[in-house]
Amino acid sequence: MAALPPGLLGTLDPTSDRAVFRQIADQLREAIAKGRFAEGAKLPSEAELTDHFGVSRMTVRNALSILQSEGLASAEHGRGVFVRPRPPVRRLASDRFAQRHRDQGKSGFTVEAEAVGSRPEVDSLVVREERSTPEMSARLGSARKVLARRRRYLLDGKPVETATSYLPLDIARGTPIAEPNPGPGGIYARLEELGHRLDHFEEEVRARMPAPDEVKTLRLAPGVPVIHVVRTAFDTDGRAVEVCDTVMAADAYVLAYRLPAT
Template sequence: MAELPLPDLDPTSDRAVFRQIADHIRHAIEQGILAEGDKVPSEAQLMQHYGVARMTVRNALQVLQGEGLTVAEHGRGVFVRSHPPVRRLASDRFARRHREQGKAAFIAETEGAGGKPAVDSITITEERASADVAERLGITSEDHVIARSRRYMIDGQPVETAVSYIPAEIARDTRIAQPDSGPGGIYARLEELGYRLDHFVEEIRSRIPLRDEVRALKLAPGVPVFHLVRTAYATGGRAVEVCDTVMSSDAYVLSYELPAR
């Protein structure tokens, strides 16, 4: 254990032994003693250092994996998890200036932060609106919407998935219904169609990811997601889009500027 000095167990503590071990390794990660990609001491090394059974060590390592701090690679060991690049979700990300520059919000913000943005897994369908989407758009469940589903990447790592729902009467037979919606994204196309955007309403909550979300975002065990639902309103108050977004929580910082009046 010369490469990674770890404290001894505290026999007077009422904290379970496996949790003390997890605390020591977590501290080493938080202090940068163990960096992203570094290998955590093996089960045998930890057993020898602490004088405990293999199951105790495994329980400690499972705690760290459950917290999303480490990942186990079959036949290689346990490693400190590499986190995706953090993107700051700012309150002005949908400012008109981005669209006027021909860039959708995700691309503009990611490039501004020095990252390499990409969008893949784009699918487009026309379908009946769900009850929730219909209510948010102010239409009926008999009405159709154009659904645009995609996944966003930063530097090759997936960070979020999103599905936009736009009333079919607006989007049908336009570039909004095509895989490449053009410069500035669908918000630029909506404004070209005469729906000048006025404001957005967002609802955000944190939750445990679904199985498909874990796969799509390549989430480590224990990493929750932000579930964000945004409604875009045009001048006059008409809702023109609902976007249902799932984001890896360790890839984002939510940052908002709020007026005091």
């Protein structure tokens, strides 16, 4: 069997109290971080790693399992273990909902996708009236029923986030907002056409491990967390006109913020 290229991976430290399989995982992780294995590249096989480190195949498997649990690598049956792609989208939280994008008929997700040269899609779209939850009632000002717009977003065919928008019925019922396709600029453009000129947004962001249904919907690899964002849109009268509950695959995004210093 051919040896691994010199310098690709180091050797084990026999004096370390760190388990051997963790040492191997550390070396592979470092090699990925330094670009020795590019995104989508195949990692050395179990046999190659076994030969290089002089350990059992089970030890190597345990090391590779760590990388998979961290979301750094994914196994493909019969092919091997590959480096997972890194975050493709830089989400500019202070810019994505700017007025100029709505004037151009673009949604926030379209703006993000275009910035990285990806193809945006929306599927699993469901629009219906629902009884409001206590949380949504509090955020929207005691609305008893809401119009809910549930959708999944994809980049180049890969699911990256789900989002549900909740809007008061007295605003949304019987308008294009209640249609599957609300038109250019999305629901924010329609809200402004209805006289609810947007003033500002408030976002709450937290990270957590995904629920089982989120793992399935977003096709998450083991160990990959999600970013949970709840955003409330306010019009110039100070009314909350929409709450958007978004769950994002953490390995698909970098969140970027511009904060004033004065």
